[in-house]
Amino acid sequence: MTDKALAVGDTDVFIPVSINEETCIGCNLCVMVCQPDVFVPSIDPGGVPVVLYPSECWYVGDCVDVCPVPDCIALHVMDKNKVIWKRKESGEEFQLS
Amino acid sequence: MTASQAQFDWPYPIKWGEEQRVDTDVLVLGGGIAGCWAAIAVARNKGTAVTLVEKARTIRSGAGGSGCDHWEHAVTNPCCPLTPEEITQAQIDSNDGYNNGISHYIEAKEGYDRLLDLEKMGGKIRDTEDEFEGAEFRDEKTKLLFAYDYVNRYTIRTWGTTFKPALHAECRRLNVGILDRTMVTALLTEDGKQGGRVVGAVGFHVHTGRFVVIRAKASILCTSRPSRLWLFTPDLAGISEFRPMQACGDGHAISWRVGAEFTMLEKAVRAEWSGARSFPPYGTGNTHNTWYPCNMVDATGRELPWVDRDGNTLETTADRCRPAPGQKFFLKGGGETWFQKYEFLGPDLPPTEELIRMGYKLPFYADLSSLPEMERKAIWGLMIGEESKTKIPIKRMYEDAGFDPSKDQLRSYGDSWWSAKFKPSERQFFGLPGGLVNNWELRTNLEGLYAAGDTLFASDCHGHAAATGYYAGRHAARYAMSAQEPMIDENQVQRERKSTYAPAKREKGIAWKDLNVSITKIMQEYCGAVKSDELLTQGLNVLQDLREGEGASVFARNPHELMRSLEVLNILTNAEIVIHSSLVRKASCKQLHFMRSDSTEMDPPEWHKFMVVSRNGHGVRLRELPIDYYAPMGENYEKHNQDYIRENSI
Numbered sequence: 001m002t003d004k005a006l007a008v009g010d011t012d013v014f015i016p017v018s019i020n021e022e023t024c025i026g027c028n029l030c031v032m033v034c035q036p037d038v039f040v041p042s043i044d045p046g047g048v049p050v051v052l053y054p055s056e057c058w059y060v061g062d063c064v065d066v067c068p069v070p071d072c073i074a075l076h077v078m079d080k081n082k083v084i085w086k087r088k089e090s091g092e093e094f095q096l097s
Numbered sequence: 098m099t100a101s102q103a104q105f106d107w108p109y110p111i112k113w114g115e116e117q118r119v120d121t122d123v124l125v126l127g128g129g130i131a132g133c134w135a136a137i138a139v140a141r142n143k144g145t146a147v148t149l150v151e152k153a154r155t156i157r158s159g160a161g162g163s164g165c166d167h168w169e170h171a172v173t174n175p176c177c178p179l180t181p182e183e184i185t186q187a188q189i190d191s192n193d194g195y196n197n198g199i200s201h202y203i204e205a206k207e208g209y210d211r212l213l214d215l216e217k218m219g220g221k222i223r224d225t226e227d228e229f230e231g232a233e234f235r236d237e238k239t240k241l242l243f244a245y246d247y248v249n250r251y252t253i254r255t256w257g258t259t260f261k262p263a264l265h266a267e268c269r270r271l272n273v274g275i276l277d278r279t280m281v282t283a284l285l286t287e288d289g290k291q292g293g294r295v296v297g298a299v300g301f302h303v304h305t306g307r308f309v310v311i312r313a314k315a316s317i318l319c320t321s322r323p324s325r326l327w328l329f330t331p332d333l334a335g336i337s338e339f340r341p342m343q344a345c346g347d348g349h350a351i352s353w354r355v356g357a358e359f360t361m362l363e364k365a366v367r368a369e370w371s372g373a374r375s376f377p378p379y380g381t382g383n384t385h386n387t388w389y390p391c392n393m394v395d396a397t398g399r400e401l402p403w404v405d406r407d408g409n410t411l412e413t414t415a416d417r418c419r420p421a422p423g424q425k426f427f428l429k430g431g432g433e434t435w436f437q438k439y440e441f442l443g444p445d446l447p448p449t450e451e452l453i454r455m456g457y458k459l460p461f462y463a464d465l466s467s468l469p470e471m472e473r474k475a476i477w478g479l480m481i482g483e484e485s486k487t488k489i490p491i492k493r494m495y496e497d498a499g500f501d502p503s504k505d506q507l508r509s510y511g512d513s514w515w516s517a518k519f520k521p522s523e524r525q526f527f528g529l530p531g532g533l534v535n536n537w538e539l540r541t542n543l544e545g546l547y548a549a550g551d552t553l554f555a556s557d558c559h560g561h562a563a564a565t566g567y568y569a570g571r572h573a574a575r576y577a578m579s580a581q582e583p584m585i586d587e588n589q590v591q592r593e594r595k596s597t598y599a600p601a602k603r604e605k606g607i608a609w610k611d612l613n614v615s616i617t618k619i620m621q622e623y624c625g626a627v628k629s630d631e632l633l634t635q636g637l638n639v640l641q642d643l644r645e646g647e648g649a650s651v652f653a654r655n656p657h658e659l660m661r662s663l664e665v666l667n668i669l670t671n672a673e674i675v676i677h678s679s680l681v682r683k684a685s686c687k688q689l690h691f692m693r694s695d696s697t698e699m700d701p702p703e704w705h706k707f708m709v710v711s712r713n714g715h716g717v718r719l720r721e722l723p724i725d726y727y728a729p730m731g732e733n734y735e736k737h738n739q740d741y742i743r744e745n746s747i
């Protein structure tokens with residue numbers, strides 16, 4: 001075992017969270033709170049965290065809840081999980097976007 | 098860089114091989130709901146040091162880390178006419194005795210005390226802003242809000258997103274030593290012997306890889322229940338199961354290795370929820386749990402009929418929240434699958450097939466808009482919002498996309514909340530699965546090792562975890578005060594250090610996900626819906642091959658992958674425990690969802706008992722316990738809790 005370790009991200013999977021690189025202040029609160037450790041902090045101090053293990057996301061949204069910058073981090077839903085609702089009066093159908 | 102597909106040097110400082118030593122009186126393993134409460138109880142016992150080890154971050158970790166919308170069985174609240182004996186006995190009877198009479202009695206007896214405690218710490222448990230003034234489910238004096246049975250008022254609606262941060266802050270205020278992002282990998286025993294007194298644990302930091310050795314007079318296992326034995330989807334690993342993937346039953350595997358006893362692990366139900374196939378939990382129209390007692394309509398807008406246990410139609414929403422004529426109380430309704438005894442059966446919709454026969458057209462929708470306003474607000478706003486996993490992914494995201502509960506009807510997918518259908522061979526630990534055997538001190542069979550929350554057999558729910566956590570903390574602290582100094586066996590430490598690091602020493606091999614897939618395939622094939630001695634024995638042999646083959650070549654390139662690899666090796670051990678537990682029960686049992694093809698008899702009376710298994714060398718020891726081994730509940734509780742009873746009567 002060396003003193004090295006390599007970060008190898010998940011490939012070809014759905015990405016459940018995205019961070020707005022323009023507004024993120026690199027506080028790493030999202031990294032701190034995430035149970036399964038989906039993120040790792042940027043190697044640059046104050047940089048934008050990396051979504052390294054997207055397949056391990058629990059879709060709980062604690063990262064979104066804790067972020068101090070409005071609309072900076074977003075949770076996404078897979079297409080197959082987008083539920084439908086119907087406006088009662090008009091019968092018009094909507095789907096989670 | 099915000100996407101994955103990245104490869105770079107590990108961003109945390111690497112400390113492979115470095116060692117941290119901690120000495121404490123009581124060690125709490127797992128900082129979820131039970132773990133935090135256990136640590137608080139120990140810390141309140143003046144002069145007793147406590148260390149809590151948590152794989153994630155205590156502030157939001159565990160199944161209840163991000164919320165809890167209903168607190169069950171709080172029978173000692175001032176509005177409930179029931180007794181702890183009544184509600185516990187009902188839970189026992191409705192499971193034909195296959196239940197934990199000790200832990201559920203503690204839940205009923207002390208759960209409400211914990212809720213009051215939580216309020217002092219900053220948790221919100223009542224309608225202080227009078228948002229629900231005048232609602233039928235509100236007590237105007239205490240401002241408590243109730244769910245389900247509004248006559249008996251034993252389940253309390255809560256603002257549970259406030260709970261975990263409050264518990265975390267209380268732990269810090271009480272100087273609990275918290276080791277976050279640290280995975281416990283083994284328990285230490287006196288002289289390193291299986292079956293000996295538990296004297297601490299080892300683990301490692303999941304960012305740096307640093308090894309940690311903790312010496313403790315007593316330890317409390319609060320690592321929750323196993324998962325990912327039958328269900329695993331590599332691309333959606335984090336939602337392969339209902340609960341967070343950190344809590345996958347490590348505690349079961351590590352305590353099995355040192356000789357702890359387990360029961361009821363032969364019970365696994367047909368799977369109810371998995372992210373790969375189900376829709377987001379609480380995010381589809383249904384009548385279950387959080388959504389109780391919602392109106393449902395069919396595709397033409399015709400309202401589906403709610404009925405009581407005798408099939409009588411219930412006209413109003415309020416009727417769904419009362420016991421049936423001649424019934425004292427009910428144990429949930431609305432698609433509840435665990436308490437199906439007539440005596441305790443709650444209001445429900447007829448099964449979907451029957452509704453279709455009655456002419457109702459698919460798909461069905463939940464119609465919040467036609468509910469009385471207070472009920473609508475209680476479901477969408479309070480419960481959807483405060484339930485773990487609903488604040489952001491359901492409430493905020495649906496509303497941002499335009500969903501309006503006063504105007505819109507939300508699609509229901511499949512039957513009730515599980516929103517998917519699973520094959521009979523796809524099993525899951527849901528409801529009241531097996532786990533560690535406990536006595537009236539919540540001690541296991543091993544001296545120095547206590548257990549609480551969902552690690553216990555037949556356990557479930559937030560209030561149960563809180564009450565049993567606190568209770569185990571009290572008893573462990575009392576033991577620690579008079580216990581002898583613990584002696585760590587350094588040979589055992591070195592052995593465990595070697596196996597902890599083993600996957601990180603390999604440069605290549607099998608990835609943890611592949612190993613997990615293999616386990617689920619084996620479990621579905623050899624330990625699925627229908628069992629037999631031949632199948633189970635073959636299953637054990639195949640698992641053994643897997644352990645010696647792919648299991649011995651699983652590899653990790655950083656501490657995070659090491660955590661995942663060790664988790665899967667623990668899942669492999671848990672699969673073995675489940676098979677051993679299944680092998681010793683020779684007759685089918687309906688309540689345990691346990692079917693055998695080599696025994697035609699269902700529930701013969703001589704098998705109405707707990708089968709208890711533990712590891713004995715490389716073999717398995719079997720012990721039997723009477724189905725009511727904990728009786729009489731009230732008397733035994735009093736015998737073991739005089740201090741608590743005295744303190745609380747002052």
Ligand SMILES: Cc1cc2nc3c(=O)[nH]c(=O)nc-3n(C[C@H](O)[C@H](O)[C@H](O)COP(=O)(O)OP(=O)(O)OC[C@H]3O[C@@H](n4cnc5c(N)ncnc54)[C@H](O)[C@@H]3O)c2cc1C
Pocket residue numbers: 126127128129130131132150151152153158159160161162164165166167168169279280281282319320321339340341343344345346347348378484485486549550551552557558559560562
């Ligand atoms: C989405 C959701 C909603 C729920 N809503 C409700 C509700 O409204 N009401 C209700 O009564 N119940 C609810 N429950 C159930 C309730 O949350 C659980 O029963 C309760 O959290 C169990 O507590 P616990 O302490 O046993 O386990 P958890 O709270 O899950 O804690 C276990 C902890 O152990 C840690 N751990 C595991 N392995 C290790 C290791 N090797 N080393 C260190 N740490 C480890 C985990 O990281 C975790 O933090 C819900 C569950 C879920 C998933």
Ligand code: SF4
Pocket residue numbers: 016017033034035036037038039056057058059060061062063064075
């Ligand atoms: S949604 Fe939850 S699990 Fe997913 S990245 Fe955010 S905090 Fe982590």
Ligand code: SF4
Pocket residue numbers: 019023024025026027028029030031048049066067068069072073
């Ligand atoms: S919490 Fe928000 S601002 Fe802070 S690092 Fe994460 S995304 Fe950026």
